[in-house]
Amino acid sequence: MGYDDEFLVAGEALLARPGFWSNHLLGTGGEGSSTALPVPEWFGDDGADADALSEVLLDPERWPVFRVPTEDGPGVVVVYRNMVGEYGIDYLLTRPGRSSVQRIGGGDGGLAGSGLPWDELVRIADTPARTAEGVQDTAARLLLILPLLAEPEVPAAAIGRLSADLMAVGAPPDTVSDTAEHLLIRLTKGSRHDPTWRSPLSGG
Structure with a gap:
């Protein structure tokens, strides 16, 4: 994908640091949401932690990489592309037995690629490759790849699953449902849906 290995560093240890989830998810989704703007406290963080x-x-000299491998089937690698003047978060689809990867999302606050439907995000999150390096916790896995959601409607159970995963990483129970709803509204409103669209996982 043209990355300079000199800058790439394993980022998994950062998931437990205060401020990570507000940084990763605060800008999630499209524009035009009528809900209140999120704040770090929605994720159990404070402004100082987030900053x-x-x-x-x-850091332009250290690009965190978060690996989300699966036991069977495609996984995802999340790269904080800290190139000066071209910052973005890239989401790369990996396939077992292949050295090449496919960029399915990235850019500055929106998907440049096609994204994935909710059910496929859940499948990736819930099937960690136990013997591979990377993120094993299913809640963290779903939240890492959540910005890939590209579907105008999600199952009714999605808000419950997302709320539980947010609480698992420290979101306050009294506001977690609102946080989950906010994220899903922004992501589904920002989805560029085409009725003929096929998921990258189906070969489309």
Whole structure:
């Protein structure tokens, strides 16, 4: 994909740092949502935590990489592409037995690729490759790849699953449903749906 290995660093240890999830998810979704703008406290963070970790995540000399491998089938690698003047978060689809990867999302606050439907995000999150390096926790896995959601409607159970996963990483129980709803509204409203669209996982 043209990355300079000199800058790539394993990022999994950052998931447990205060401020990570607000940095990763605050900008999730499309524009035009009528809901209130999110704040770090929605994720159990505070502004100081978020600011401090932002400096780590956006360091132009260290590009955090988060691996989400699966036991069977395609997985995802999330790369914080901290190139000066061309910052973005790239989402790369990996396939077992292949060295090449497919960029399915990335850019500055929106998907440049096709994204994935909710059910496929859940499948990837719930089938970690136990013997591979990368993120094993299913809640963290779903939240890492959540910005890939590209579907105008999600199952009714999605808000419950997302709420549970947000609580698992420290979101306050009294506001977690609102946070989950906000994220899903922004993602589904920002989805560029084409009735003929096929998921990258189906070969489309």
